[in-house]
Amino acid sequence: MPSLKGRDYIETQDLSREELDLLLDTTTELKEKFHRGEPTLLLPNQTGFLLFFDKSTRTRNAFEAGMTQLGGHAHFLDADVTQISHGETPADTGRILASMGHGICIRHDLVLGEGNRYMREMSEATDVPIINMQCDVDHPTQTLADLQTIREKFGNNLSGLKIAVSWAYAPSYAKPLSVPQGLITLMTRFGMQVSLAHPPGYNLIERTVEDARANAATSGGSFEIVDDMDTAFQDADIVYPKSWGVYDLMVARQAATTREEIDENQRACLAMNDKYKDWICDERRMGLAKDSAVYMHCLPADRGAEVTDAVIDGPQSIVFPEAENRLHTAKAIMSCTMRERPF
Numbered sequence: 001m002p003s004l005k006g007r008d009y010i011e012t013q014d015l016s017r018e019e020l021d022l023l024l025d026t027t028t029e030l031k032e033k034f035h036r037g038e039p040t041l042l043l044p045n046q047t048g049f050l051l052f053f054d055k056s057t058r059t060r061n062a063f064e065a066g067m068t069q070l071g072g073h074a075h076f077l078d079a080d081v082t083q084i085s086h087g088e089t090p091a092d093t094g095r096i097l098a099s100m101g102h103g104i105c106i107r108h109d110l111v112l113g114e115g116n117r118y119m120r121e122m123s124e125a126t127d128v129p130i131i132n133m134q135c136d137v138d139h140p141t142q143t144l145a146d147l148q149t150i151r152e153k154f155g156n157n158l159s160g161l162k163i164a165v166s167w168a169y170a171p172s173y174a175k176p177l178s179v180p181q182g183l184i185t186l187m188t189r190f191g192m193q194v195s196l197a198h199p200p201g202y203n204l205i206e207r208t209v210e211d212a213r214a215n216a217a218t219s220g221g222s223f224e225i226v227d228d229m230d231t232a233f234q235d236a237d238i239v240y241p242k243s244w245g246v247y248d249l250m251v252a253r254q255a256a257t258t259r260e261e262i263d264e265n266q267r268a269c270l271a272m273n274d275k276y277k278d279w280i281c282d283e284r285r286m287g288l289a290k291d292s293a294v295y296m297h298c299l300p301a302d303r304g305a306e307v308t309d310a311v312i313d314g315p316q317s318i319v320f321p322e323a324e325n326r327l328h329t330a331k332a333i334m335s336c337t338m339r340e341r342p343f
């Protein structure tokens with residue numbers, strides 16, 4: 001039987017299928033207990049640090065509420081008001097936090113090339129689990145919740161199900177690449193047929209694309225990249241359209257250090273997005289997918305841009321059960337990494 005005690009959770013690629021199944025089964029157990037009102041005090045007196053370099057609604061609250069429900073305490077840290085902003089290294093920050101608590105959860109997602117490296121550097125220096133609450137490469141607490149939601153809808157055997165992971169227009173900000181990257185790498189592990197659609201220039205980190213291809217070959221699933229949303233949606237069981245940033249501009253963001261340079265990079269991304277306003281998930285496009293298809297989004301969604309209200313508020317949308325599963329999966333990840341198998 002697998003154990004994740006003491007392990008990091010940085011990318012789903014780092015875990016075996018059996019370890020992912022352990023997290024999913026633990027999620028189901030914790031969710032049922034939550035709904036029955038049964039206490040699950042699996043981490044009494046433990047402290048989990050939540051270190052944020054970016055904003056959050058779902059992830060922060062899933063981890064804070066989750067840790068409370070597990071009997072421990074989640075300590076929120078805004079990186080901007082710690083000594084990290086004066087240059088303290090991930091190793092030194094990690095050593096300090098590890099000496100005072102039992103796990104370190106980090107969101108560091110906005111700059112390609114930074115967040116994942118930060119987490120792995122901290123992991124080298126610490127002996128407590130490092131949990132990725134979203135980096136530049138993966139958003140593995142989100143995609144585990146997505147997988148849980150899909151299993152609840154379609155059953156545990158996902159072989160042959162088609163998921164369309166599509167870029168969609170957004171005017172709000174250049175969103176990280178980590179959700180589509182996390183989806184293509186995780187869903188291909190489970191034998192699904194993954195169709196990735198994006199306009200030119202919105203490619204993902206090549207290593208994640210290679211992982212998706214290799215995963216599909218191993219699992220008996222499939223992976224394709226297409227250049228229009230309609231093709232991806234055709235006969236899909238699940239559609240997951242969301243925006244992300246222009247790859248080269250996201251890479252260039254690493255070199256932008258002043259406020260003006262960061263703002264200019266953001267403006268350039270949004271100007272490119274404006275060319276593709278027709279990449280919206282609307283009722284016509286939903287009609288291309290199977291009648292039984294579901295609409296998913298990690299949220300927040302740009303309503304009227306990524307998706308119409310009719311779709312996100314319509315009968316095929318499962319975005320709110322999907323968001324609730326952030327709580328149950330966060331609890332499963334914390335309890336499985338911070339103690340021996342809980343159930």
Ligand code: CP
Pocket residue numbers: 055056057058059060134142298299300
């Ligand atoms: N989906 C997601 O990660 O939401 P937040 O950014 O609100 O945490």
